[in-house]
Amino acid sequence: MGIFANIFTWWNGSTFGTWVGLRGKEQVGEDSLGNLYFQGGADMHGRPRRWVIYKGSNDSSRVPPEWFSWLHHQIDDVPDRALPPLRKWEQPAVPNLTGTALAYRPAGALEKGGKRVAATGDYEAWTPGA
Template sequence: MGINLNPFTWWNGATIGTWFGLRGKTRVGEDALGNVYYQGGSDTAGNPRRWVIYNGSNDSSRVAPEWFSWLHHQVDDLPDRSLPARRDWQRPPEPNLTGTMLAYRPAGALEKGGKRAAATGDYEAWTPDA
């Protein structure tokens, strides 16, 4: 499905126009999610242009923090060489789960049954007569 649908969709990976635009650019790395990063040319300010080609849906929250800093010119060199190694206590980054079955739903949400805790005595509803 990917190769047939790819020329017509922008939300499921790179389009054929993007692939043509990446000709002559340098592939610089790949993250744990399979996203591929490119660099080449320069923008109007003379900074090098940088791209990410997502592995799967185009969701910017799926970019690892170290590659985010590289994409936005917060670090000059590649993350593997310029940033310290991840600590044991650090959790791996998670993409934005809003709209998925894994999204956070507090008690009282319709998806969790719609029953919330009863209001405490310190709440008094507004009435126009009060």
Template sequence: MGILGSIFTWWNGATLGTTLALRGKSRVGTDALGNVYWQGGRDTAGRPRRWVIYSGSNDASRVPPEWFSWLHHQIDDVPDRALPPHRIWQKEPIANPTGTALAYRPPGALEKGGTRVRATGDYEAWSPDA
């Protein structure tokens, strides 16, 4: 992304203003997706201010659960030190597939042919006179 893209587009990563605001803040870590996590200053409740700079599109579902916990002050230390190691049976988190080909399509959706199972006859329409 060029300099003009970083000035005017917020949906493809951090803007120039955000990058300048990171001066004096501490870089805490990165996740497997390349997102970078920062901490510095205090919020209105007196807690340390925390935020993420996305690697690629700004989509909150791309933040792994352990870093979500850190961002929302559910854990105090970075996830590598505060959480137990990853278990072998745990699945990797996936990004929100809404709007993609992987999104859930119920039976009868136009993308699945638009035909749904016929009603079984146990449905009775509501009538205001009943």
């Protein structure tokens, strides 16, 4: 597919039109996942417009929390300068795993064999008029 996929499909990453639209915009940073962040122009409230170009598939859960804050104008400067350094107990953000083999599946889910623990007897069903 090559160049045609880049022109016509948005779900595989940014399209050719997106890159043309980013001409003249300033690249302000890159996160640990390889996503690129741009800023330029102004929105209808006078704030600078901000974009993310995903490395790989377009999935908003792949934006780390600190860059999410920057994209949504919760912080003014890029995260490296605006936020304190990570603490040793903080863990890296995890993308949304729904629909993947790593998604959470509770006991009793068909993917885990479909067997649940038997009820303990502490449940009493409601019956009308009782």
